[in-house]
Amino acid sequence: MHKNAGLIPFLKSLQFRLILSIILMAVLPTCIVAATILSSYEARALSIRESEVKSQTKILANQIAASEFMSGSNSTSDTVQTQIGMLTTIYDGRILIVDANLRVMYDTYHMDEGKTIISEEVVRGMKGEEFTTYDAENLYIELAVPIINPTDATNTIVGVLVTSVSTNNIQLNASYLQQITNIIVVLVITAIGFFGVLLSIRLVTPFKKLSDGIAAVQSGHIDGELMVKDYTETILICERFNEMMSKMKTMDESRQEFVSNVSHELKTPLTSMKVLADSINSMQGAPLELYQEFMSDITNEIERETKIINDLLSLVKMDKTASALNVSLVHMNDLIEQIMKRLQPIADQQKVRLVMESFRPVSAEVDEVKITLAITNLIENAIKYNKNNGEGWVHVSLNADHKYFYVKVEDNGMGMPEESLEHIYERFYRVDKSHSREIGGTGLGLAITRNAISMHKGAIKVHSELNEGTTFDVRIPLNYIV
Numbered sequence: 481m482h483k484n485a486g487l488i489p490f491l492k493s494l495q496f497r498l499i500l501s502i503i504l505m506a507v508l509p510t511c512i513v514a515a516t517i518l519s520s521y522e523a524r525a526l527s528i529r530e531s532e533v534k535s536q537t538k539i540l541a542n543q544i545a546a547s548e549f550m551s552g553s554n555s556t557s558d559t560v561q562t563q564i565g566m567l568t569t570i571y572d573g574r575i576l577i578v579d580a581n582l583r584v585m586y587d588t589y590h591m592d593e594g595k596t597i598i599s600e601e602v603v604r605g606m607k608g609e610e611f612t613t614y615d616a617e618n619l620y621i622e623l624a625v626p627i628i629n630p631t632d633a634t635n636t637i638v639g640v641l642v643t644s645v646s647t648n649n650i651q652l653n654a655s656y657l658q659q660i661t662n663i664i665v666v667l668v669i670t671a672i673g674f675f676g677v678l679l680s681i682r683l684v685t686p687f688k689k690l691s692d693g694i695a696a697v698q699s700g701h702i703d704g705e706l707m708v709k710d711y712t713e714t715i716l717i718c719e720r721f722n723e724m725m726s727k728m729k730t731m732d733e734s735r736q737e738f739v740s741n742v743s744h745e746l747k748t749p750l751t752s753m754k755v756l757a758d759s760i761n762s763m764q765g766a767p768l769e770l771y772q773e774f775m776s777d778i779t780n781e782i783e784r785e786t787k788i789i790n791d792l793l794s795l796v797k798m799d800k801t802a803s804a805l806n807v808s809l810v811h812m813n814d815l816i817e818q819i820m821k822r823l824q825p826i827a828d829q830q831k832v833r834l835v836m837e838s839f840r841p842v843s844a845e846v847d848e849v850k851i852t853l854a855i856t857n858l859i860e861n862a863i864k865y866n867k868n869n870g871e872g873w874v875h876v877s878l879n880a881d882h883k884y885f886y887v888k889v890e891d892n893g894m895g896m897p898e899e900s901l902e903h904i905y906e907r908f909y910r911v912d913k914s915h916s917r918e919i920g921g922t923g924l925g926l927a928i929t930r931n932a933i934s935m936h937k938g939a940i941k942v943h944s945e946l947n948e949g950t951t952f953d954v955r956i957p958l959n960y961i962v
């Protein structure tokens with residue numbers, strides 16, 4: 481019963497897919513937004529830091545230029561000192577003052593004083609450019625600003641001010657922000673996952689109800705109709721299911737009816753035989769002629785029983801799918817002629833005139849045996865249910881167009897009442913039961929005929945008037961349609 485338990489069925493379930501979709505739809509945007517905010521924070525913080533340091537460095541460069549420092553005085557002025565102190569403490573930075581000969585005049589770390597440096601930023605600074613680089617690996621921004629002599633009208637560059645500031649605290653803030661975002665993302669995933677599970681359970685419940693309902697119908701707990709009204713889809717499934725159930729019920733009823741009809745039909749000759757045998761047995765010293773008469777009656781009943789069984793077997797064969805057809809190219813004119821030849825003795829016996837009319841030669845792809853059976857039944861009926869006073873006739877005609885061939889079987893016999901026409905193809909249906917039985921009918925002939933024709937994707941129509949006659953029109957495709 482629990483063949484639906486297990487990992488693979490769960491992964492394939494609607495519930496799992498709903499949970500996954502809800503989580504993905506919520507988590508992906510959250511992660512993207514978090515990552516975007518983080519990276520834009522970092523870029524913005526760096527650019528703010530850069531422009532702040534740049535303006536401070538420029539102020540310092542101007543103050544240095546205005547002081548005596550570049551002209552050889554060893555001591556920096558107070559304002560310069562304050563500015564240097566501010567830059568180095570606030571931004572955790574290092575400041576180098578380089579003179580026009582690229583010699584370090586001042587270093588806040590006092591490590592490189594007196595040394596000559598030829599780096600790109602210093603060289604560019606000496607050319608009057610303001611140069612900034614960001615070292616992402618070692619986390620610092622380096623700036624070079626030219627120191628221009630304010631008293632000189634030609635703007636002589638007397639040195640370069642190089643500032644390096646650490647961006648460590650920006651990184652620290654970024655990683656703190658990252659941690660907070662991670663926590664938020666985890667919380668969001670958990671909350672949405674929880675919500676997803678609840679929602680998916682709710683959404684899937686109607687389908688569970690549906691499956692339970694079907695199981696209940698299957699086990700016979702529910703007799704009425706199945707209905708789960710939660711979704712349009714479940715209503716539709718229920719409607720289809722109910723339709724299917726009622727079709728199956730009808731099929732089951734018709735099968736039961738068929739079985740009871742078959743048993744009844746098979747029992748009738750047996751009962752007659754038993755009555756005949758019992759009565760002859762109970763007669764003591766009955767004459768031989770009586771025995772012979774009773775035995776001949778018993779033989780008739782055996783023949784009847786055999787006919788019913790043969791008809792039933794033909795019908796069962798016809799109930800199979802069309803793939804059971806044994807199709808070949810058949811010359812229909814010859815086939816119908818042969819059938820009529822075979823039926824001529826019965827027609828003679830009934831004093832019925834048989835006439836055939838062929839409008840053109842017709843060859844068709846059909847199952848010869850089944851089509852023979854179908855046409856034989858129609859012509860045999862036309863002879864059987866006819867007048868036997870010598871006025872009866874049966875006309876059989878064959879015609880064709882580019883697509884179909886047409887067989888018409890027309891008689892001027894007893895005809896049928898209109899209300900019977902819709903039933904004549906039913907198994908064991910007879911218009912006049914006793915008369916049909918008298919003339920050897922089983923009620924299966926037209927059922928066999930119709931099945932054979934529909935297996936060929938053909939059609940059969942009947943027109944009949946009581947005491948006037950009957951016409952059967954058959955239409956079958958010339959080429960077999962799979």
Ligand code: ADP
Pocket residue numbers: 857861862863865891893894895896904905909910911912916920921922923924925926927950
């Ligand atoms: P049966 O074996 O009784 O002939 P069929 O299935 O061939 O069974 O026919 C069903 C009933 O239809 C017959 O019992 C008969 O009453 C009626 N029927 C069929 N063909 C004709 C016909 N050509 N003229 C009048 N009645 C017919």
